[in-house]
Amino acid sequence: MSPMSRFFAQKIIRYRWILFITVLAITAFFSYQLKNIALDERLTDIAPQGHPYVRLSRYMTQVFGGHAMVQIAMEVKEGDVFDRGALAKLSRIQERLERLTDVVPGGVVSIVSRKLKHIYSTTDEYGYPVLNVESLKDMVKRVMDGGEKEAVVYRRVLLNDESIYGPIVSRDKKSTIINAQLFSDKNYLYLFRNIQDIVKKEEDSNTRFYLSGRSIAMGHLSTYMKGMIVLFAVAIGITMVLLLFAFGTLRGVVIPLWAGLVTVVWGLGSEALLGLKIDIMSIIVPFMIMAIEVSHSVQILNRYYEEFDRWGDNRKAVEEALGHLFVPGLSSIVTDGAGFATLLFVPFRLIQ
Numbered sequence: 001m002s003p004m005s006r007f008f009a010q011k012i013i014r015y016r017w018i019l020f021i022t023v024l025a026i027t028a029f030f031s032y033q034l035k036n037i038a039l040d041e042r043l044t045d046i047a048p049q050g051h052p053y054v055r056l057s058r059y060m061t062q063v064f065g066g067h068a069m070v071q072i073a074m075e076v077k078e079g080d081v082f083d084r085g086a087l088a089k090l091s092r093i094q095e096r097l098e099r100l101t102d103v104v105p106g107g108v109v110s111i112v113s114r115k116l117k118h119i120y121s122t123t124d125e126y127g128y129p130v131l132n133v134e135s136l137k138d139m140v141k142r143v144m145d146g147g148e149k150e151a152v153v154y155r156r157v158l159l160n161d162e163s164i165y166g167p168i169v170s171r172d173k174k175s176t177i178i179n180a181q182l183f184s185d186k187n188y189l190y191l192f193r194n195i196q197d198i199v200k201k202e203e204d205s206n207t208r209f210y211l212s213g214r215s216i217a218m219g220h221l222s223t224y225m226k227g228m229i230v231l232f233a234v235a236i237g238i239t240m241v242l243l244l245f246a247f248g249t250l251r252g253v254v255i256p257l258w259a260g261l262v263t264v265v266w267g268l269g270s271e272a273l274l275g276l277k278i279d280i281m282s283i284i285v286p287f288m289i290m291a292i293e294v295s296h297s298v299q300i301l302n303r304y305y306e307e308f309d310r311w312g313d314n315r316k317a318v319e320e321a322l323g324h325l326f327v328p329g330l331s332s333i334v335t336d337g338a339g340f341a342t343l344l345f346v347p348f349r350l351i352q
Contacts, residue, residue: 030269
């Protein structure tokens with residue numbers, strides 16, 4: 001054992017209560033900061049920013065907008081989307097979406113919206129051509145009033161429009177989509193919950209809905225992140241059982257778990273304090289850090305028990321264990337840090 005290692009071990013033992021209280025206070029502070037943890041809404045940053053496709057997508061978004069959108073697909077089993085029942089569902093969804101905060105009212109596009117038009121020409125009583133423009137919303141209103149002729153015309157108009165039949169209405173006429181453009185998707189939880197409520201009211205045995213878009217993805221991720229707490233608790237329980245089998249003592253269970261939890265709390269608390277957010281790539285980091293720290297603690301405890309069997313004195317065993325493991329422990333910390341630092345070179349912003 002080097003003199004520096006022995007000096008380190010002696011100082012740790014001498015000031016153990018001061019160190020313990022300091023660590024406890026810092027842990028309590030970072031535990032309080034955990035309330036500010038939030039999910040990072042920059043979901044698209046998972047892609048490599050230097051890739052040509054990603055650069056093109058970013059450029060198109062800057063020029064034309066539209067990255068903040070939600071898509072709702074409706075599928076019917078019996079009949080098709082031109083049936084009055086299906087059109088009634090689409091109309092109600094259209095109206096409710098337009099009333100949501102952060103949804104652009106004129107940006108909700110479907111086969112029942114006022115934004116899509118039927119443009120056709122006729123001749124007046126003098127034989128002059130007249131250009132007529134009618135929104136699909138007005139056409140649907142006449143269909144819903146019971147006009148059979150209007151229903152036939154509405155169906156024919158949509159099926160003859162290549163910008164609708166295929167892109168918006170499926171080829172088998174059993175599915176259609178509603179595109180909703182957003183002012184912003186910062187309030188993704190509000191959008192996620194309200195859009196889900198809207199489609200659930202219209203869902204039945206003959207009609208199914210499918211949601212997509214960044215707000216929907218973020219809403220699901222936020223929901224499942226709460227389940228991570230349960231998984232984390234299960235992981236701790238399994239670790240406790242393994243530690244109990246390994247050491248057979250309360251000390252052998254509590255100390256490694258305490259060390260692992262302190263590391264996790266400090267890491268997540270620091271992230272919240274600095275205003276950083278949890279993302280889909282870093283959510284597993286607490287599990288990784290805890291596993292690493294528990295492993296280090298198990299090695300220290302093993303060495304302590306070996307030294308205790310050798311010296312028969314608790315203080316001497318702690319000093320010898322800490323002194324002999326000072327250099328290996330420091331090396332492992334540097335190695336762990338260097339391993340995580342290599343992620344800075346991965347071309348994914350979320351991982352960085």
